Amino acid sequence: MNEKKLRLGLVGKDVSKSLSDKMHAFILQAFGVVCEYEKISVDERGFDGAMRRLLGDFDGFNVTIPYKRDVMAYLDEIAGDAFAFGSVNTVVSANKTGYNTDGKGFLLMLRLAGVDVANKRVLVLGGGGAGRSSAAALKNAGAEVYVYQRRQDKLIELCQELGVKKATDPERGGYDILVNCTGVGMHDSVGVSPVSVGAFQGGTVAVDLIYEPSESAFLKLAKSAGLRTVNGASMLFYQAYYADCLYLGLTPDDRQAETLYQKYLKNG
Numbered sequence: 001m002n003e004k005k006l007r008l009g010l011v012g013k014d015v016s017k018s019l020s021d022k023m024h025a026f027i028l029q030a031f032g033v034v035c036e037y038e039k040i041s042v043d044e045r046g047f048d049g050a051m052r053r054l055l056g057d058f059d060g061f062n063v064t065i066p067y068k069r070d071v072m073a074y075l076d077e078i079a080g081d082a083f084a085f086g087s088v089n090t091v092v093s094a095n096k097t098g099y100n101t102d103g104k105g106f107l108l109m110l111r112l113a114g115v116d117v118a119n120k121r122v123l124v125l126g127g128g129g130a131g132r133s134s135a136a137a138l139k140n141a142g143a144e145v146y147v148y149q150r151r152q153d154k155l156i157e158l159c160q161e162l163g164v165k166k167a168t169d170p171e172r173g174g175y176d177i178l179v180n181c182t183g184v185g186m187h188d189s190v191g192v193s194p195v196s197v198g199a200f201q202g203g204t205v206a207v208d209l210i211y212e213p214s215e216s217a218f219l220k221l222a223k224s225a226g227l228r229t230v231n232g233a234s235m236l237f238y239q240a241y242y243a244d245c246l247y248l249g250l251t252p253d254d255r256q257a258e259t260l261y262q263k264y265l266k267n268g
Contacts, residue, residue, distance in 0.1 A: 003032070003033070003034050004032065004033045004034070005033070005034040005035075005036065006028065006033055006034070006035050006036070006059045006060070006247060006248075007036045007038075007057070007058050007059050008024060008035060008036070008037045008038075008058060008059060008060055008061055008062070008247070009037065009038040009039070009040055009054055009058050009061040009062070010037070010038075010039050010040065010061065010062045010063075010064060011040045011042060011047075011050050011051070011054060011061060011062075011063055011064070011067060011071075012040075012041065012042075012063065012064035012065055012066075012067060013041065013042070013043065013065060013066055013067075014041050015039045015040065015041050015064060016039065016041055017212055018039055018064070019211070019212075019233075019236065020037065020039070020062060020236070020240060021037040021038075021039055023236065023237050023240045023264065024037050024240050024243075024244060025037060026260070026263075026264050026267070027237075027240060027241050027244045027260060027264075028244055028248075030260055030263075031244070031248060031250070033248065038058075040054070047067060047070060051071065051074045054091070054093065055074065055091075055093050055096060056093075058093050059092075059093055059094070059247060060090065060091055060092045060093050060243075060246075060247045061090075061091050061093070062089055062090055062091075062240075062243060063088055063089050063090070063091065063129075064089065064129075065128060065129065065130070065183050066128060066129075067129075068087040068088055068089055068100075068128065068129025068130070068132075068133075069086065069087060069088075069128075069129060071088050071091065071098060072086075072088055072098060074096070075088070075091065075096045075097060075098045076095065076096040076097065077095065077096065077097040077098070078097075078098050079097050079098065079099050080099055080100070081099070081100040081101075081102075081103050081104070081133070081136070081137075082098045082099050082100035084136060085100050085102075085103060085132050085133045085136045085137075085162075086132055086161060087100055087102070087129035087130075087132045087133050088100055088129075089101060089102050089129065089133070089239065089243070090239075090242075090243040090246055092246060092247065099243070099246055100133055101238075101239040101240075101242035101243045101246070102129070102130060102133035102134070102137075102235075102239050103133045103134070103136060103137030103140075104137070104238070104239065104242050104252075105235045105236070105237075105238035105239030105240075105241075105242060106133065106134050106137050106209075106235050106238075106239075107137050107138075107141055108235075108238045108254055108257065108258075109230065109232070109234045109235040109238055110207070110230070112234070112258055113230050113234075115177070115205050115207070115228075115230065117138055117141050117142065117143040117177060118141060118142035118143065119142060119143070119144070120143050120144065120176040120177050121143075121144050121146065121174065121175045121176045121177070122138050122143045122144065122145050122146065122175060122176065122177040122178075122179065123146050123147075123148065123167055123170055123175040123177070123178045123179065123199075124138065124145060124146065124147045124148070124164075124179045124181055125148055125149075125170060125178070125179065125180050125181060125182050125194050125195065126147075126148075126149055126180070126181035126182035126183070126194075127147055127148075127149035127151075127154055127155055127158045128149075128181065128182075128183075130181040130183075130209055131147060131149070131158075131181035131182070132158060132162065134179055134181050134209070135147050135158075135162055135164050136162050136164075138179075139162065139163065139164055143177075144165070145162075145164040145165065146164065146165045146166070146167040146175065147159060147162075147164050147165070147166065147167060148166075148167035148168075148170045149182075170195050170199050171195060171196060171198045171199050172198070172199075172201075173198055173199055173200060173201030173202050173203065174201065174202045175199075175202065175203055176202075176203060176204050176205070177203065177204065177205045177206070177207065178195075178199065178200065178203055178205075178206045178207070178222070178227075179206075179207045179208075179209070180194055180206075180207070180208040180209060180210065180216070180218045181209050182194045183210070184218075190213060190216075190217075191217050192217055193216070193217040193218040193220075193221050194218060195218070195221075196221070197221045197224065197225055200221065200222050200225035200227055201225070203222070203225070203227050204227060204228065205227055205228045205229075205230065206218065206219060206222030206223075206227045206228070206229050206230070207229075207230040207232070208229070208230070208231060208232055209232035209235060210231075210232055211231055211232045211233035211235075211236055214231055214233070215229070215231070216231075219231065234261055237257075237260075237261045237264060238257050238261070241256075241257045241260060241261075242257075
């Protein structure tokens, strides 16, 4: 019997350090599928060409910063959470359909880390694709969600679309949970935090979607202020798991996802 093979990819501004190729290969191997996974870093000028190649030559692909909204213009259908969030991170090329698995992966990461968001005041830093997905997922899970980003026109638009609140000054503190979705703290900004230590006053948990470095400047400040910290590596794995289920037409199972992640950690 021939092995099933998938040609997949990841497109973003700089995906050179992404672990997505290893995670998808591991997950798909568990499903008996061989995976060829290509990481494609492109600037805005190269994005159109990358999209044509991905949609034409790949079975599916993932999308990361800063193209989670831009990709929507190339698709025939926006499904499920992607439509609600206004952000796509997973594309099935055959039918040019975009999905978003970020929200599900984010909430599973929090649940398994023992973080309860219901009725908590949560500050989401960043209004890009990851910020939108996280804010919408948190709201759906019963949190009181505040979002902050520098561009006020975009912030007002986001809050109206998602039904969340605008944070005017994150440095004032007073939030139970803080989530960094900005990308500040990785690549060229390693060692930089999007907020100062004052933002963590009154907080209990800090979450950074950045997974490299494993402890960002944001998390170091949070830890110094006495907060529990959660690194985004498991979210990346879980959203990859949900994406692979979409590629294969499988029904996801949260216990299976957790078991696979623990095996992935053991295998290094």
